[in-house]
Amino acid sequence: MNSVVELRNATKIYTKGSRDVRAADHVSCIVQPGELLVVHGPSGSGKSTLLLMLGGMLPPDEGSVLFNGRDIYQWSRARRNRYRKESVGFVFQRFFLVPYLTIFDNIRLRLILQGRSGNMTSTIQELAERFRIEDRLDHRPGELSVGEQQRAAVARALVGGPVVILADEPTGNVDEENAQIIKTCLLAEARNGRTVVMVTHNRQFLDMSTKHLYLMAGRMEDPPIL
Amino acid sequence: MFFRMILHQARHKWMITLLLWLVMTALVSLYVYLDNSARFSNRSMQLIMKNMGHNLLILPRDADPIDAYLCTSEQTLFSEEVTHKMSQQMQLASRYYASVLQARELVDGKTLFLTGIQPVHRRDETAEKSHLIREIPSGQARLGEAAARVLGVSAGDSISLHSRAFSVAEVYPTQGTIDDYRVYLPLADCQGLLDKSGRINAILSFLCLHGTSQDGVSRYQRQKMEELFPDFQIVTQLRIAQGRYLARMTTNRYLFYLLAIVFWITVIVIAMTGFQEVSERRREVGILLAMGARYPHITGLYVVKLLVLAIAAASAGFLIGSMLSRELLSPVLTSNTRPITFVWGQCPKVLGLACLAVAIAAVLPIVKLVRMDPNTILTEE
Secondary structure (H helix, E strand, C coil): CCCCEEEEEEEEEEEECCEEEEEEEEEEEEECCCCEEEEECCCCCCHHHHHHHHCCCCCCCEEEEEECCEEHHHCCHHHHHHHHHHHEEEECCCCCCCCCCCHHHHHHHHHHHCCCCCCCHHHHHHHHHHCCCHHHCCCCHHHCCHHHHHHHHHHHHHCCCCCEEEEECCCCCCCHHHHHHHHHHHHHHHHCCCEEEEECCCHHHHHHCCEEEEEECCEEECCCCC | CHHHHHHHHHHHCHHHHHHHHHHHHHHHHHHHHHHHHHHHHHHHHHHHHHCCCCCEEEEECCCCHHHHHHCCCCCCCEECHHHHHHHCCCCCCCCEEEEEEEEEEEECCEEEEEEEEEEEECCCCCHHHHCCCCCCCCCEEEECHHHHHHHCCCCCCEEEECCEEEEEEEECCCCCCHHHHEEEEEHHHHHHHHCCCCEECEEEEECCCCCCCHHHHHHHHHHHHHHHCCCEEEEECHHHHHHHHHHHHHHHHHHHHHHHHHHHHHHHHHHHHHHHHHHHCHHHHHHHHHCCCCHHHHHHHHHHHHHHHHHHHHHHHHHHHHHHHHHHHCCCCCCCCCCCCCCHHHHHHHHHHHHHHHHHHHHHHHHHHHHCCHHHHHHCC
8 A cells, every 4th residue: 555644764953052953863654544643752752843744844854754655845835835735734732723713714714725715614514513613613712612622623624635634732732521522533534544643642542543653862762661 | 714814813903903003094194294284384485485576587688687676777678468478388387477667766866666567477376376466456556665765655645656646555664675665556557657558677477496406497497488488588586596495495304304203113113013913923824834825825914914004094194184284284374375175196195105114114024924933833832
């Protein structure tokens, strides 16, 4: 089976003062359609850096990042924007919902950026029902609970049918009930053939992942035995 | 959706939106007020300066100006029709003329100057200016201060000139010039007294100084006179022309230096709120980039909002500034000008001014916005 996204010896070095910090050190991995890759490791081990590299936001200093076999950092900036717009759905620990737009418009924004027009209400309504925020669509993010905000952020990432879902600690700030809803949805997306790459400390995700990657100081290592 | 985002963003940060609108409105209002002040003050000063007299003397080319200055019997005579022909020429910068016939007259051993005068104005000259040299009704005279003293008369008395009686309508205050010795009469009456019907010695002209430099206008007038009336010469009363020009320049500069200070204060306020806004919107920028939005789209949200505010501020500022100048300026002006009202020609300028302030002020915040690292924003805890 062909890979959807792939890291080949990806290395990213940040310079902090006179010190070089290796956020990714020759990381290689292949993720195929329908796989749920869980990236875990201690804080500062380079998990978020890896997600950003996969999302076309951060070019590696060495190695390459491939999407459907093509190096995305060989593409023009415009092509990489299109890749993010059409093929990638990002979920962040801090939601990053646009504070002055309603939840409906926050979700619709992604479709608009994809260049879609016409009536999107039924698509958004359907997605909102999956995440149990259908009665919150005309509210602004500040009027929602933390769990509802994160569910809305996940709904926004999924709308428009991205091929790859990149989630950075999506359940890090939410309670058990909300975490369960998010977990169920992301798992369903993977089962439907989407590729999900998730950074998490949540053991439940580790247990249900099809593949996992343990990072320590930017290097791939075997996870410690708990 | 783009405009919806701008509208919602403006409503979300309504205090900042209001501040930006107010500061731009204040700038435009001040501009309109200052522009009107300069326009109508200059108009007022122009009328005051015009009372000092003509700034051009038009004589036949072969006439010696010294004869006109000294009012000798050698003065060249020409037809008063010339003044009417000049007043019909819209290409000349002057809009206002006076035909003059003058002659020395010995009264009780003192020399006086009989001066027949008739104002002639161009058809587009406004009523306010046509009163600078007022038409003298037949049978009346106006006297310079020295002439009245020599004749021993005051306003309301009668004088006899060449056996004809004239009532003294007015005695002018002393000017300290030869004009103090003038006896002003209606041109036709003077021509009758001197037996020079239809003839004059000189044309006084008031050169319009609007539009360009003093030299530029003088050069233009000279060139046009040579084209249209080659048989006539111009003598410029430079100190009067300069007085009018310098008064106008001083007002303009004073007011517009003030405007420049306010302009830069406005730019700084917009730029500072812009920096604050960009900082507050960093998460939004991060997620928009992660969703594939391009920088022109993101900066467009900021710039278009400012431009819409600039248009709103230009409209409000134009109305406020015009009303302020109408209410505050009218009582200040010491000579009556045309009524102060809305000057619609200012509209493109005020729009340009507000947009220019926005364009300059937005540069640095946009640079900051473009240079923000979305990765840092998206991964911050």
